[in-house]
Amino acid sequence: MSHRGATGSHEHDGDGAGIMTSMPHDFLTKAFHTLGINAPMEHGHYAVGNVFMSTDSNERQQAQKRFEATVHDAGLTVAGWRRAPVFSECLGPVSAGGEPWVMQPLVVCSGAWVGDVEMHRMLFLIKKRIRPVVGYLCSLDTKTLVYKGLFCPWQLFEYYADLKDYTYSTHFALVHSRFSTNTFPSWERAQPFSLCAHNGEINTLRGNKNWMRAREGLLKSDLFEDDLQSVFPIIDESGSDSAAFNNVLELLTASQAFSLPEALMVMVPEAWQNDAHMSAAKRSFYEWASCIMEPWDGPALFAFSDGRYCGAQLDRNGLRPCRYYITRDAQMICASEVGVVNVAPEKVVQRGRLIPGRMLLVDTQLGIVVDDELMKENIAGMRPFSQWIEQQQIRLEHFESTSDDILIDDIPLSADCRMAAFGYSAEQLDMILGPMALHGKEPLGSMGNDAVLACLDTRVVRLPYEYMRQLFAQVTNPPIDPIREKLIMSLRCHVGPERNLLQISEHQAHRLSLDSPLLTLPQLAAIRRMAATKYPSWTTKTIDITFDAALGIDGYVAALDRACAESTEAVEDGCRVIVLSDRLVDDKRAAVSALLALGAVHHHLVAQRQRARVALMVETGEARETHHFCVLLGYGADAICPYMAYEVLAKLHRENVLQDHSIGELVARFQHAVDDGVRKVMSKMGISTLQSYKGAQIFEALGVAAGVVDRCFRGTASRIGGTDMRGFAMAALVRHHRAYGHHVLGDEGEYAWRAGGQHHVNMPQTISSLQDAVRRQNADAWRQYTDAAERAMEQSTLRGRLELHGGQAIDVSEVEPWTAIVRRFCTGAMSYGSISMEAHAALGVAMNRLGGKSNSGEGGEDAGRSQPLANGDCARSAIKQVASGRFGVTSRYLADADELQIKMAQGAKPGEGGELLGTKVSAAIARTRHTTPGVTLVSPPPHHDIYSIEDLKQLIFDLKSANPRARVSVKLVSESGVGVVAAGVAKALADHILVAGHDGGTGAARWTGIKYAGLPWELGLAETHQTLVLNALRGRVVLQADGQLKTARDVAVAALLGAEEFGFATAPLVALGCVYLRRCHQNSCAVGVATQDPVLRSKFAGLPEHVVHFFQYLAEDLRVLMAALGFRTVAEMVGRSEHLRERAGATPVGIDLSALLRPAHSMRPGAATRFERAQDHGIKQRMDARLVPQLLQALQTGKRMDVSTDVHNTDRAVGTLLSYHVSCTKGAEGLAEGSVRLRLRGSAGQSLGAFLAPGIAIDLEGDANDYVGKGLSGGRLAVYPQRASSDVDNNVIDLDGAATSNNVIVGNVCLFGATSGEAFICGLAAERFAVRNSGALAVVEGVGDHGCEYMTGGRVVVLGNVGRNFAAGMSGGIAYVLASNLHKMCNVESVGLVAVQGGEEARWLRRTVERHAELTGSIKARNVIERFDELLPKFTKVYPHEYRRVLEAEAEKEKETETQAEIILPPALADTVTSLVDIEDAMVDDSQLAKRVQRLDKLRGFAKYRRRTDAYRPAHARTKDWQEISARQTKAQLQVQASRCIDCGIPFCQSSSDGCPLGNVVPKWNDLVFRDRWHDAFLRLMATNNFPEFTGRVCPAPCEGACVAGISEKPVAIKAIEAAIIDHAWEMGWMQPRPPPLRTGRSVAVVGSGPAGLAAAEQLNSAGHLVTVYEREDRIGGLLIYGIPNMKLDKQLVARRVDKMRDEGIVFVTGAHIGATGRPAADLLQSADAVLLATGATWPRDLAIPGRQLEGIHYAMDFLTTSTKRLLDGQPGALSAEGCRVVVIGGGDTGNDCIGTAVRQGARSVVNFELMPKPPTERAVDNPWPQYPRTFRIDYGHEEVVAHWGNDPRQYCISTKRFIGSSSSGGDSNSGRVTGIETVRVEWTKGDSGWTMQEVAGSEEVFEADLVFLAMGFLGPENAVLDELCVERMPRSNVKTAEGSYATSVPRVFAAGDCRRGQSLVVWAINEGRQAAREVDQMLQRECGQQMAVGFSNLPVSGGVLCLEHFEPILEAEVEVKV
Ligand code: SF4
Secondary structure, three states, rough: HHHHOEEOOOOEEEEEEEEEEEOOOOHHHHHHHHHOOOOOOOOOOEEEEEEEEEOOHHHHHHHHHHHHHHHHOOOOOEEEEEEEEHHHHOOOHHHHHHEEEEEEEEEEEEEOOOHHHHHHHHHHHHHHHHHHHHHOOOOEEEEEEEEEEOOOOOHHHHEEEHOOOOOOOOOOEEEOOOOOOOOOOOOOOOOOOOOOOEEEEEOHHHHHHHHHHHHHOOOOOOHHHHHHHHHOOOOOOOOOHOOOOHHHHHHHHHHHOOOHHHHHHOOOOOOOOOOOOHHHHHHHHHHHHHHHHOOOOOEEEEEEOOOOOOEEEEEOOOOOOOOEEEEOOOOEEEEEEOOOOOOOHEEEEEEEEEOOOOOOEEEEEEEEOOHHHHHHHHHHHOOOHHHHHHHEEEEHOOOOOOHHHHHHOOOOOHHHHHHHHHOHHHHHHHHHHHHHHHHHOOEEEOOOOOOHHHOOOOOOOOOHHHHOOOOOOOOOOOOOOOOOOOHEEEOOOOEEOOOOOOOOHHHOOOOEOOOOOOOOHHHHHHHHHHHHHOOOOOOOEEEOOOOEEHHHHHHHHHHHHHHHHHHHHHHOOOOOOOEEEEOOOOOEEEEEOOOHHHHHHHHHHHHHOOHOOOOOEOOOOOOOOOHHHHHHOOOOOEEEEHHHHHHHHHHHHHOOOOOOOOOOHHHHHHHHHHHHHHHHHHHHHHOOEEEHHHOOEEEEEEEEEEHHHHHHHHEOOOEEOOOHHHHHHHHHHHHHHHHHHOOOOOOOOOOOOOOOOHHHHHHOHHHHHHHHHHOOOHHHHHHHHHHHHHHHHHHHHHHHHHOOOOOOOOOOOOOOOHHHHHHHHHEEEEOOEEEHHHHHHHHHHHHHHHHOOOOOOHOOOOHHHOOOOOOOOOOOOOEEOOOOOOOOOOHHHOOOOOOEEEEOOOOOOOOOOOOHHHHHHHHHHHHHHHHOOOOOEEEEOOOOOOOHHHHHHHHHHHHHHOOOOOEEEEEEEEEOHHHHHHHHHOOOOEEEOOOEOOOOOOOEEHHHHHHHHHHHHHHHHHHEEEEEHHOOOOHHOOEEEEOOOOHHHHHHHHOOOOOEEEEEEHHHHHHHOOOOOOOOHHHHOOOOOOOOHHHHHHHOOOOHHHHHHEEEEEHHHHHHHHHHHHOOOOHHHOHHHEEEEEOOOOOOHHHEOHHHHHHHHOOOOOOOOOOOOOOOOOHHHHHHHHHHHHHHHHHHHHHOOOEEEEEOOOOOOOHHHHHHHHHHHHHHHOOOOOOOOEEEEEEEEOOOOOOOOOEEEEEEEEEOOOOOOOOOOOEEEEEEEEOOOOHHHOOOEEOOOOOOOOOOEEEOOOEEEEEEEEEOOEEEEEEOOOOEEEEEEEOOOOOOOOOOOOOOOEEEEEEOOOOOOOOOOOEEEEEEOOOOOOOHHHHHOOOOEEEOOOHHHHHHHHHHHHHHHHOOOOOHHHHHHHHHHHHHHEEEEEEEEEHHHHHHHHHHHHHHHHHOOOOOOOOOHHHHHOOOOOHHHHHHOOOHHHHHOOOOOOOOOHHHOOOOOEOOOOOHHHHHOOOEEEEEOHHHHHHHHHHHOOOOOOOHHHHHOOOOOOOHHHHHHHHHHHHOOHHHHHHHOOOOOOOHHHHHHHHHHHHOOOHHHOOOOOOOHHHHHHHHHHHHHHOOOOOOOOOOOOOOOOEEEEEOOHHHHHHHHHHHHHHHOOEEEEEOOOOOOOHHHHHHOOOOOHHHHHHHHHHHHOOOOEEEEEEOOOOOOOOOOHHHHOHHHHHHHHOOOEEEEOOOOOOOOOOEEHHHHHHHHHHHHHHHHOOOOOOOOOOOOOEEEOHHHHHHHHHHHHHHHOEEEEEEEEEEEOOOOOOOOOOOOOOOOOOOOOOOOHHHHHHHOOOOOEEEEEEEEEEEEOOOOOOOOOOOEEEEEEEEEEEEEOOOOEEEEEEEEOOOOEEEEEEEEEEEOEEEEEOHHHHHHOOOEEOOOEEEEOOOOOOOOOOOOEEOOOOHOOOOOOHHHHHHHHHHHHHHHHHHHHHOOOOOOOOOOEEEEEEEEEEOOOEEEEEHOOOOOOO
């Protein structure tokens, strides 16, 4: 069994081994007597044990004295000591370093024999009392003796000479070998313990410990009486999980309350909750047991003995193998494997295995094997448990109210302040809460979580939940499948007071039983009424966890103290239920976080030993996401009533947002979604029952201060410190203040980037710059990319807080070349299926060109990919992944890899399986994955061949056999403890370890998993590197980091923290075109990356060279960094973390990253700190290796190979290495059948025939262990009992077809992931047979639990009974089962049970059974054949629904193809399926359109429907008036347009860099319009934009240029939707004046009433300040009034808006020439608290050429102003174009407005000069998306000229040389009025220094002109007011402010808009006004002190987000906070 254990860095350093035997009386008597210790030693009347003592003799003597005194105090005597003789020389260095002095005390009665019970009572007290003082006591008992130590198993007998003494005899031996992966190995942690040994892991340990501590307050024992107090704590905190289990087991048995089997039944119960077939008595026992203790949950096989009983108990999942033989001479040999002891086959009478949840028990006194069923029924029958449950247990339905009413107030949701107070966001409603209530499931997300860590977020207020990261199982303890294996999971819990654990009584069952931890409002109300109704003793105390907000932080902390004190009082008063409630939140009272309150109270009660006396419930408005509930439960909540979430649903229902279901249904679905979510989170940690999960604290705190952890989350890992209680208090106060001061429901970009919101690693700038850089090899763009990416990292990640430093810089030329560096790079595991073949292959080609590695992902890979392409490229993935789904994992696939990567966990969703929707499973993908097209593929969360580190070690062994050339990598995900896991993985002989971060991308996962599982790789990598170095294991493995690596800096940090290779996933994908749509799971990726839709795939524009360029740039950057640090190679950098330090001031208060930065090389000097030598996989010693020469010869000669040999359980993976050679030589085809035959005899080791290739057959006569035929790839296996076995004849069949034999011949997980081939098993297979079989044929004679689970193909014939959960998740293939229990055991969720048809199907079945008989000699098979016709009706065909549907559809299609040449779709269907349909084109009437709108396809709308903007009125008609030129579309038309919005993960349209400067939340309002929720759309729009009626008309819509749909189609007509929303709002009367509720008393003067001034005024007024706007013109509006003609913006709209603002309290003063001829600016500054200059850039650019002084030459703005005044005032103006030949010089909007105005005024002709060339019709190469497209466009003015004169007015490349005039006196062309313009054509050429212009000789031309308008832009602001205020200016004359600020050089004077920014768009001006207002507000708030004195503004940043920019500094300064 040594192959199952671990060896450390030295081959003599094991992880621990030991043995428990019965007391070797003869031996000990002799041994003690030899020492002269002659105390009487009557067998069973003395105790001996091994004690690990100090090697220091003084200390040891002291300890011995203390030991003797303790023994004496207990009433016994130490008769003498004996040193156990040991052989220390056999120890390895680590083991020897901690070697103890092993002493054996002989403990006897002081007087007469006291009896067995009393003796054991005293021994128990001694063991508990001496624990801390004398050393470690392995055991001290009268019946058993334990020897153990830090050994490999073989050293146990070398070390302890006693064990080799021939007089040492025992009637049992329990041997354990440890493979440590959750704690460091030590002498003490070796096993067995005093009662048991444990193979597995207790996942619920923290909870079990806490609950035991809590229970101590209730414990009483008649046996121990007052002595009981002296044994507390029951659990030794320093011990391992197994030791803790042993502690409790010892208590239960020593107290005599439980027998050993009873105690085990209580602690490790069967999965009784969902087992309908369990007897009522046994079920009642378990139900009673669940009232007294939660299960100790996790994968576990316990072997135990108390000297009389020996046995083993398997956990409910059965995740550990346990096989046994019973022999004729009454021996039982039970072990993890068969074959560990040689037994002659004829001696074996039974071969069995332990079934999940069952106990194997031998009573050595009676000499019998106790039947599990009988024994448990006996125990269950010993007391009337059923009656106890019935009479005592309280169930909610006993008193629950039937009403499901939710009482809600009248306040609309949008005005409900509590939502903001509890931190709700609009995004959560849309993305999480709404979908959960609608669909009963948590929604899916994709592409991982790249948002800023909560502890680093200085912008947005975060809840404490967001700091808690879910831990998950990897390697040592597998996750559970919460869907397919739900039957072993349960949310049922008993709450309320427990009773004395040690006194079995009916009162223990008197608890409240809840089926779900989520309470509805009526349920909570009913619980509160319990005392008043049926249960008078069940009093409830509600503890208010709100506090007076005016008390600030102190109030928060005091509320926590009060809650703890009140909880103690409540318990002392006899309360049975405590409800922590934040119901009283209102404008005065803020709430303590329910999580912190719960954690504090729970731990307070645990510490007081009161927790077990009361149920602790939470009534909170805070919890609404699955994660929130999980955290609350994990920290001890018994039940949660999320009243606010329910009320929100009710209000959403009332407001017709969720109107399709009743409120009751919505609540039920929401609860269902939460329950499922909780199950999923539990399952990730391998926990089956909520009872065990509750309080188990399976979280790591990321960024929480030690004080908070100690108080609320005691025992939780928090490695980097962080936010303290003051911080959390402040956050709560800020939320509360904001909610009640200025209610805005946040929308902060939590799930996806949005402008102004939470920082994300991926954002518009990084994506667009990267694509530009790699496509055009644009170095500038690369620099922009790295700058943006590094900024993003600084803001969002831990590594961003670090900087590189130190070292002696060298010249970069000395650094290794980039071509060497890129060999260390690889791309992430993205499967073909999740991404398109185009993208997948491009990655492969790129990485092969570079010499790096691409990763196949888990979808398999066609062999054709390995063939070179015509140009010499190769698209093969060097890394082949082996994941839980095992799709396409064949011998050929494995043989063709350079690296085989075992995916233990995935960064974005550790602990979860993947899912590929049927829509993405195309024929090609199905072929690659060996599945059926169209059938959804689900990967199970665990690898079914890895349930322990031993299993992982075996898989590594298998893979190394399947390809000895490839290195085997294990992919882990960062979490606390990953270092220890990695050490185990290194000991398991992995060659390579990948530590992935939490933030990696993924195709699809539930948001809870994406956001809250896993930790940053920085933590995991540092921990792993340090641990490996400390254990001298680092040199054996290559270490890789992966997770959102973007830049050379990231790579440098990873290298310095210990990585030597680097994985990139999203960055190369972005280089290929990914734009982070986050809809990978929907098959609708618009850029063809993550889709299988042929139309969308055709849009893929990526090339391998893009990826190559990316890595080249990156490697070159890295070289520069390396040179600066003085490193010549990456290898030199690895682990040199002394070159990293925290950036000064970068890390938020409390965060300490120093633990990460401890250089590992200083921890264990001399140990390897990077990969040095390859692991020794012992390939040459394998059986296969001996056979390979024969095989190679056979391959050469073509002769058959036939070998017969004995086989042992140490011969593992037999046939796998041979298959490798076959696959390498013959490819996937393999050999012809019968080419190679191995005839084996004996007990085969694990993985017999794994990945067996075609042409190889293995016949095994004997039995085999786990994983027979794993990944079977075309070979054939036959396993049958040895002919001499006594049990063979048992294998017959009864009339019902049930197996009568329990002859288990093969172990667990056989045929897992088989893809083809055959297996014939003559006997029973254990658990999980043929899981994920996708193509093999198997015949077996009975299977254990979970047979055929997840099967997707192939055929399985079962001639016998099946275990539970048969066919769960089976989506393909067929099973034929002859079993009497199938209907009982089959999971029919995805399969149907149908009769077997006659005909071909029956004939096939018969032939198959005949073949089975022939190959295995099966008696049962012969039996079946003999009675085939009789038995045929008893066969059941297990037929997956989806598979059947697809097969039938295919058959139907074939038929149709034969009969029909062409299918003509009915017209009604045609427009829904044809791509690129313009729905309006087929529109008939409104009702039809409405119907079609309901059918709109929002997933592919961008490609299906046409872009439609607001249409202009006909040009001829519109130029006759001054009305607006365009007309709005109908609502239905706009809904169609809105359906084109992709709702991208990164909405580029929102980005201020290229999209909307305001950060308008375009996708959100598009979505709301699509859903016909116009009012909500209006609210969303107004949150970011003050004046959408202006921007919706005049904005040039950069958002549309950045629209993602525009990459491959036309962009969405965003502007049209925006204009329609606001117009509709005005029509509906939603735009009403809303004066601010409070006035601050501060005043602001705004100079200028253009868009910036107006926006600032409105914002400042809304913040409560008194605002006066000064305008020099006669009307308010500035540019909006006089700069834009009426046909573009109706002036009534401006006036309407100004009126509304006036009604809201803003004062407007017109004709106010501030600082010029009017009021002095200084006067203004004196009278107002702040002055905001928004005077615009009105100083027009002139054209200083000859003739400029002529009459008729005007600035464009003068013309437009005059024109508008004329229109508004009805007065004829002096300046008119009527009858004139007009020339407009300059383009742009102003030029076009001049054209349109001139046309309307009746110009004779209009010409427009443009100096620049005519723009291209499509984007130029240097104008890539998402930049504003500089393309040729026909604006309204141009169109009107065309309509009037037939030609476009624009002349390009034309330079104006001179104005020609006609003097009134005649003759002088330079005076008088302009008559013409002399021009010349120019040519533009681009050189290195930019564009140059040259005049074209001979191109001179004169244009006649009567009027010339200069529309060449503006130079800057006018000076008067600036001069007067002495405001500093920039060289280009605009106002100078600091970057990102609006404050000028003059205190209290601010500037916004064009006067600051320079000439720009209206939308930019509005944004300037908004942001300047925010800064002014911040200043005023700080000064006025009416707000919380934190100096933040309630005005939002761009994107409408409230931001905390000034929060942190105030905290640092510890400013007193007052409301
Ligand atoms: S304001 Fe302009 S850029 Fe912003 S969404 Fe509207 S049209 Fe687009």
